[in-house]
Structures are given as structure tokens and as C-alpha cells.
Amino acid sequence: MSTVAVRVRGRGGAGLGLVAWLVGLLFFLPIAWMALTSFHSEADAAANPPSFTAALTLDGYRDFFGVSGGASPWPALINSVTASVASTLFVLLLAFPAAYALSIRRVRKWTDVLFFFLSTKMLPVVAGLLPVYLFAKNAGMLDNIWLLVILYTSMNLPIAVWMMQSFLAEVPVAVIEAAQIDGARLPTILARVVAPIALPGIAATALICFIFSWNELLFARVLTGVVAETAPVFLTGFITSQGLFLAKVCAASLVVSLPVLAAGFAAQDKLVQGLSLGAVK
Incomplete structure (x- = not known):
């Protein structure tokens, strides 16, 4: 050259x-x-x-923070942490074996299964709001944080399966076959063989699911009241008929964003590795 x-x-x-x-x-x-x-x-x-x-x-x-006599944000922040962390854990527990079946030990017509998962994200969220509200009302689950956990799990599960399927497809099959020869059963293979290799992809999936759950507003706004109010819903309380208190809203927005920023900073190396895994053959 x-x-x-x-x-x-x-x-x-x-x-x-x-x-x-x-x-x-x-x-x-x-x-x-x-x-x-x-x-x-x-x-x-x-x-x-x-x-x-x-x-x-x-x-x-x-x-x-309610020092001047206003409402305390801590219940809303605790609710957001509970809903985001719990739903992310449930998503990983469900998506990991599903992705294993769709990538390493592929089931029949696995591409159709992946398309079905993707098709569930094509429906606008607001289109399912009324049926979900009526179900929650009849089941007595309005203003219940565990209703949000169930909804966030179901909402994030399709994208988690799609992401983890591409990550697990990069796991060498020879390693799994060697573990099977040594007598390892499926739970052991998933926990001790596949999971360590696919850890960057799992971390990237968990971070994205956590962010989606933390930022969700529509369902939390409609289905919660006082007990299960989340941080994004609490933020909307600063926009009143008296006007927009810009400094207070900016302070609240920055505080509410800190958990997501901290999680992204802590897992940035795993996030980059996970999102780039399988991008280059």
C-alpha cells in the first residue's frame, strides 16, 4: 500500500x-x-x-425528595426497582431455555416460532390496554405491583428470546456434546456450560429488559394508583394545572435516570460484547 x-x-x-x-x-x-x-x-x-x-x-x-413538605418519591422508586428487577429475572429464566431450544437444540419449524414471538410485538401497546384493564379490574389486581411484573415479563419476553437466540447460536456445539458425554444433564449444561459462554449476551439482554421495564409509563399510569405507583408515573405529578416546574422536573428526571445510567455503566463491557456477538462471521 x-x-x-x-x-x-x-x-x-x-x-x-x-x-x-x-x-x-x-x-x-x-x-x-x-x-x-x-x-x-x-x-x-x-x-x-x-x-x-x-x-x-x-x-x-x-x-x-419531599424535604419541603411534598410527597416522598421513595415508594415510587422502590416500586420501579421491584417491577424492573423481578420482571427481568423472570424474563431471563423463561427466555434462556427457550433460546436454547431455538438455537442449539432446534425444535421443528423454529423460524415460525421466532416469527410468532416477533409478531406479538407488532400490536400497539395501547390496543391491549382496555382488555388488560378489564382483566385486572375483575381479578382485583388494580394498583398491584405484581400485575406490572407480569405485564413487563410478557412484554419483554419476545425481544429477549430473539436476542438470546442469536447469542446462544454462537455457543460451540462441541462443548455441549463433551458435557453430555461426561454425563451432564440439561440443567447442568445450561447453568455451567452455556450460561458462562453466553454471559455477555445474557447481560445485554438483561440490561435492555431492565431499561424497558424502568421506562414503561402507559400501563403503569393506567393500572396503578397510590400503592403501586412507579417512578415515571411519579414524574408526571410535577406537571400540574399551575404550570410546568422546569427545575423540579429536571431534578426528578435526572434522579430517576440514575439507576439506568448506573446499570449501563456497570455493564457496558458486557453490553458491547453481547450486542456485537455474532455480528461478524
């Missing part, structure tokens, strides 16, 4: 890197602006044009 070609390729790589940084900053700027606004007073937050040198205060966070 000539020196000129190397230089052209180097400039092209630098240009793509610059574009990637610009796109990253484009996505990061709204979050940075939200974080800065959360430390302003309501008057400074509503100023037009906005002031970058406005005094900083923690009033928005005090109002969110």
Missing part, C-alpha cells in the same frame, strides 16, 4: 472519528442541559434566553 493511500485512509478514519464525537455530543447535550437546569431556581430555569451564569441551588432536589 502506497504512502498516499495510507494518508488518505488515516484522514478518513480521523474524519469518521470526528463525526462520531459530534454525534455523541449531540446526544449528550440535552442530558447536560437537563442536569444544569436541575440546579437552577424555577425563575432562572424559565428565563428566556437561558442564563448560563445563574446561581446554583438544590431547591429542585429538595422538592423532589
Whole structure:
């Protein structure tokens, strides 16, 4: 390869890197602006044009955590953690053996099975809202956090099966056959052979299911009241007939986003490995 070609390729790589940084900053700027606004007073937050040198205060966070006498967000945050973590665990327990049957020990017409899982996501969520509400009402499960666990599990299960099927398809069959020769049974193979190899994919699937459950608003808004209220529903309480309290909303949004950001940061290496697994043959 000539020196000129190397230089052209180097400039092209630098240009793509610059574009990637610009796109990253484009996505990061709204979050940075939200974080800065959360430390302003309501008057400074509503100023037009906005002031970058406005005094900083923690009033928005005090109002969110109920220090000033408002409602406490902790019950809603605990409900969100319960619904998200429990549904994610149930999804993994159900999706893992299903993905194993569709990738390694394939069942008959496994492509039709995968299409059926995908077809369940084609129905708009709002289309199933009324039947689910009537069922929950007749079953006495309105304002019950375990109803949300069941709904989030059923909503995330199809995409989890699809993701984990592609991850488990990369597990060497020879390793599984060697374990079977040694006398290992299916539960042992799944727990001690397949799961460690597919751990990045499992982590990526768990993180995405957790994020989807944590951010879900429609069902939580309609099917819960006071007892099972989740964090996104609690956030909507800051939009009142008196107006939009921008600083308080930004503070609340930042706090509610922290668990998802922390989970993504903690599992970022597994997430990158899992999402790229099987992308290159």
C-alpha cells in the first residue's frame, strides 16, 4: 500500500472519528442541559434566553425528595426497582431455555416460532390496554405491583428470546456434546456450560429488559394508583394545572435516570460484547 493511500485512509478514519464525537455530543447535550437546569431556581430555569451564569441551588432536589413538605418519591422508586428487577429475572429464566431450544437444540419449524414471538410485538401497546384493564379490574389486581411484573415479563419476553437466540447460536456445539458425554444433564449444561459462554449476551439482554421495564409509563399510569405507583408515573405529578416546574422536573428526571445510567455503566463491557456477538462471521 502506497504512502498516499495510507494518508488518505488515516484522514478518513480521523474524519469518521470526528463525526462520531459530534454525534455523541449531540446526544449528550440535552442530558447536560437537563442536569444544569436541575440546579437552577424555577425563575432562572424559565428565563428566556437561558442564563448560563445563574446561581446554583438544590431547591429542585429538595422538592423532589419531599424535604419541603411534598410527597416522598421513595415508594415510587422502590416500586420501579421491584417491577424492573423481578420482571427481568423472570424474563431471563423463561427466555434462556427457550433460546436454547431455538438455537442449539432446534425444535421443528423454529423460524415460525421466532416469527410468532416477533409478531406479538407488532400490536400497539395501547390496543391491549382496555382488555388488560378489564382483566385486572375483575381479578382485583388494580394498583398491584405484581400485575406490572407480569405485564413487563410478557412484554419483554419476545425481544429477549430473539436476542438470546442469536447469542446462544454462537455457543460451540462441541462443548455441549463433551458435557453430555461426561454425563451432564440439561440443567447442568445450561447453568455451567452455556450460561458462562453466553454471559455477555445474557447481560445485554438483561440490561435492555431492565431499561424497558424502568421506562414503561402507559400501563403503569393506567393500572396503578397510590400503592403501586412507579417512578415515571411519579414524574408526571410535577406537571400540574399551575404550570410546568422546569427545575423540579429536571431534578426528578435526572434522579430517576440514575439507576439506568448506573446499570449501563456497570455493564457496558458486557453490553458491547453481547450486542456485537455474532455480528461478524
